[in-house]
Every structure is written in C-alpha cells, then in structure tokens.
Amino acid sequence: MCEPLNLEGFKGLTDDGLCTIEASCATGFEPVVLEEVKELLDCDGRVHRGRVIFDIPIQKARETLKLRTVNNIWVLVGHTHQFVYPESSEEQLVSLADFADKLSWEKSLEVWKDVLNFEGTIYKDEETEKDNLESNPKKPRLEDMPSFRCSCYRTGTNHKFKSTEAQISVGGRIHDKFGWNVKMKDYNMEVVINCDVDQVYVAIALTNKSLFYRTLTQLGQLALKPTLAASLVKLAKVEPGEVVLDPMCGGGSIPLEGALLNTGAFFLGGEINAEGAKRCRTNMTGVTSVHTEIKYPPLMDCFQGDAVNPCFKDGCIDVIVTDLPFGRRSGSKADNRVLYPRTMNALARLVRPDTGRAILLTQDKASMFKTFNQINKYWKLSRFFGVNIGGLKGLVFLFNRTADLYVPKAPKVKKIKS
Structure with missing residues (x-):
C-alpha cells in the first residue's frame, strides 16, 4: 500500500449525493490521470503515489469506467486516520472486523450495483431466508445475492496479524452482516481493507478485472498495457x-x-x-x-x-x-x-x-x-x-x-x- 490517504476537503463519505473514488495507475503517471479525471468527469482530485482520489456525484459514478489511463477503480466505504491497534493479534483482528461492521455501506453498495449492473439482491430478507431454511436447510442463502471475496493490503510494523488472517476475520464479519456467498474466484464483488500504521479504510472494487488489457484481443510477449x-x-x-x-x-x-x-x-x-x-x-x-x-x-x-x-x-x-x-x-x-x-x-x-x-x-x-x-x-x-x-x-x-x-x-x- 502507498502513503496514507489525504481526504481533507473530500465529502464523499459524508455527503449523500457524492461518493469518493480511488483510481490506481502506474507510478509517475498520476498527473496524467488527474488531468483526464478533470477533462472527462469534471472532478477535482488529489494525487497520491500510484493513485488519484476524487469525489463524484453518485449518478455519474459509472462514467469512471470511461477513464483510459487508470488500472483499477474503487469506491470508498469508510476511512479513519485514528485507528488504534490493540496489543494481541486476536484483538487487532476483532477491531478491524468491528470497524468494517459499523460502517455505513448503503451508498457504496448502491454505487457498486449501478456501475457493475448487478441485478440481484444485495440485502438479505430475513423472512425469505427463514422460508428458504425451512424448505432447504442445506441452502440457507438466497441464490440471487452477490458472491464476494475480501482482500487485505497492509504496511507498517505494528500489525501482529497476517493479511490472510485479516481477510478471514473481516470477510467473515461481512458474511454475517449481509449473508453474501464467499467465493475466491469469479466473484461478483471484491471488498478491500487497507491497513497502515494508524490509517484503515474499506473500499469496494468497481473493476473486478484490471483495465490493463481491456482493448487487446491478442497479447504479445512485449505488449504495452x-x-x-x-x-x-x-x-x-x-x-x-x-x-x-x-x-x-x-x-x-x-x-x-x-x-x-x-x-x-x-x-x-x-x-x-x-x-x-x-x-x-x-x-x-x-x-x-x-x-x-x-x-x-x-x-x-x-x-x-x-x-x-x-x-x-x-x-x-x-x-x-x-x-x-x-x-x-x-x-x-x-x-x-x-x-x-x-x-x-x-x-x-x-x-x-x-x-x-x-x-x-x-x-x-x-x-x-x-x-x-x-x-x-x-x-x-x-x-x-x-x-x-x-x-x-x-x-x-x-x-x-x-x-x-x-x-x-x-x-x-x-x-x-x-
């Protein structure tokens, strides 16, 4: 993970009409991405190493896929610069899971659903799930709910857990919260938790596949992305x-x-x-x-x-x-x-x-x-x-x-x- 995000002045996590977008790129080309974001989306952004952050109206979020200079795109769910890690690895994992659980997910999920054209059900219906349990106890989840995987990226020396352990802990809490199916390949959604020394933020990928080769039908040994x-x-x-x-x-x-x-x-x-x-x-x-x-x-x-x-x-x-x-x-x-x-x-x-x-x-x-x-x-x-x-x-x-x-x-x- 790169240096901590500077979200000063951004309102996408608090304004109901805006969402905050993180777009990654090859290091060195950030000013080019920033220029394209301004030209194509009419949004002002901020450069970080290997990525650009910007706010965009939620109804225009799908237009971010038209950016041609970015590799991957995420919509932020929640962020903090004041995360305090407990002493033990078990307590740290519980704290991360609690942080993700207490976030307000609704707006980011609606953005994800619109951008990826997902037509299923995001939130579990307790009555429908109860009926489904009674008719088929081995299949308690709705078939039309999204599958997901959780990824963790971390940097710093104060983490007593492994990235895979964070993925299991946070992913398990998300599964309990929404009832989504866990799937490591061919999933509908990727949830990412980024951990720094005192920064933690959760985002949902709007590009489940990198945009590296989206226009090439044949790849050569030395193909330029x-x-x-x-x-x-x-x-x-x-x-x-x-x-x-x-x-x-x-x-x-x-x-x-x-x-x-x-x-x-x-x-x-x-x-x-x-x-x-x-x-x-x-x-x-x-x-x-x-x-x-x-x-x-x-x-x-x-x-x-x-x-x-x-x-x-x-x-x-x-x-x-x-x-x-x-x-x-x-x-x-x-x-x-x-x-x-x-x-x-x-x-x-x-x-x-x-x-x-x-x-x-x-x-x-x-x-x-x-x-x-x-x-x-x-x-x-x-x-x-x-x-x-x-x-x-x-x-x-x-x-x-x-x-x-x-x-x-x-x-x-x-x-x-x-």
Whole structure:
C-alpha cells in the first residue's frame, strides 16, 4: 500500500449525493490521470503515489469506467486516520472486523450495483431466508445475492496479524452482516481493507478485472498495457487532424488507445516483425466486435515497416509516441545504443519541423542519455520523468522537433587505391 490517504476537503463519505473514488495507475503517471479525471468527469482530485482520489456525484459514478489511463477503480466505504491497534493479534483482528461492521455501506453498495449492473439482491430478507431454511436447510442463502471475496493490503510494523488472517476475520464479519456467498474466484464483488500504521479504510472494487488489457484481443510477449499507452498519448497533447505514428507498435496498444481517446487525430502503427504486425491488425479489427460499447471504426491503421528506414515522405507526421525497446526480454542495451540515435534521426525526417514532437518511454535510460549529442540538431529535450512499470523503473522523455530541416548524411565512399 502507498502513503496514507489525504481526504481533507473530500465529502464523499459524508455527503449523500457524492461518493469518493480511488483510481490506481502506474507510478509517475498520476498527473496524467488527474488531468483526464478533470477533462472527462469534471472532478477535482488529489494525487497520491500510484493513485488519484476524487469525489463524484453518485449518478455519474459509472462514467469512471470511461477513464483510459487508470488500472483499477474503487469506491470508498469508510476511512479513519485514528485507528488504534490493540496489543494481541486476536484483538487487532476483532477491531478491524468491528470497524468494517459499523460502517455505513448503503451508498457504496448502491454505487457498486449501478456501475457493475448487478441485478440481484444485495440485502438479505430475513423472512425469505427463514422460508428458504425451512424448505432447504442445506441452502440457507438466497441464490440471487452477490458472491464476494475480501482482500487485505497492509504496511507498517505494528500489525501482529497476517493479511490472510485479516481477510478471514473481516470477510467473515461481512458474511454475517449481509449473508453474501464467499467465493475466491469469479466473484461478483471484491471488498478491500487497507491497513497502515494508524490509517484503515474499506473500499469496494468497481473493476473486478484490471483495465490493463481491456482493448487487446491478442497479447504479445512485449505488449504495452493499454492504460500506459493512453497515458503516453495524453502527454502528447494530440490535436484534431494530426497524424500520430508509433514506429515500434508491437500489438498496437498506442495507436489503438490513441484512436479510442477520440482526439480527432489519425493514428498509425508500424512494426518490423511480421507476427507483430499481424497481431496489431487483429487487435485493431477486433476491438469493435469484442467491445460492443465501441460503435464506430476508430481512426487508425497499421503496417509492417522498419523504424530506421521509414517509408513516408518528409514532414508528414505530427507526433511520435512509442515504447522503445528496453533491452531486457528482447535485444540488448548494446543494441539500443546504436538503435536509439539511428531511429531518432530517421524519424526526424518524417516529423514536421518546429511543431513536431515525440513522447518516448524506455527503461534503458543510459542509452537514451548517450543519444542526446547525436540527435540534438533535430530534437530538443523538453522534460523527462520517472515511472514504475511492473517493477521496472523507466523514464518518459518529451522531445520537441527543432526548426532544422532534415539533411541526410552523405554515404561514406571508400577510396580505391590506384
């Protein structure tokens, strides 16, 4: 778990018309998520490490699923910064269960039910349950009630219990309170209890499956998560009518997510590997059939091509957005020291002078820093910042195209001895 939540100024836990949302993202991209929350939902939020917190009217909670830069979403049930842990592990577990039991669950459950379109019964009907018990003693619970699991995330040294023990204790109390079925897989609802040194809060997941790969029908070995791809495109500040190229697109996450952001720009993906280009095409053509909420063909296309020898005329591309090779699972960092400058200089010919820009993600920061002196005629570094991607610490670089026209280097001519 990350640092404690700062809920000062948020009213979602006390205002009947609002709910407080926690949305997670890759560390480093929090400002991008905050910007999307403001643009899409018209909500002001607060950045925490790896997540963003914001209030939203309960009738608009379902719209949080339209966010393209977040991984998971929760609605908060209750929170305290003044939790005192007793001495023994048994007492601590009872205190956590008591805390969850005494919370007001009604509003958060209604939000969950609406967002996930659950059509069953949330609250047990004692009379119906009594009749059900008499007719079938082995089946005391209603069939249409949700199944759930409880998860626990904790940090700090003052916990004398294990996360699994907290899950059992709190989950058991929730089961007694609502009568829901306990199910570890294929459940309807996930209840999460987060424990810090003196902070405890309970939340309900609005995304039982991570949004990592929601637009991909085929995954490759090095597929970039669509939520990261959407974040990179948001950083590019793409304008309507612009042409955006990912010259190393792999499975096509960047052009696909870019097109689904409805920027009015056209997105192209290039991939040198034939299987990768085929996978990209499959993902692009399959998005409207697998995801029925997408009612229009996105503005995108892909091709098989070499980033070092691009097949486009000069100045026809406005923006480059790409995930450069890390040199870990594919290639090597020694290869990158040659590939990076060659690629950037080759792309300089395609990108419009003065107004063009490039957003690059890489874990091989050493190779990129060594590239600067070889590309500074055509590319000016605007800024860079660190990100954490699945435990890998990478950097995102934002370059602006200089006004210099691209001049290809004259080929070396070997002198022939007479």
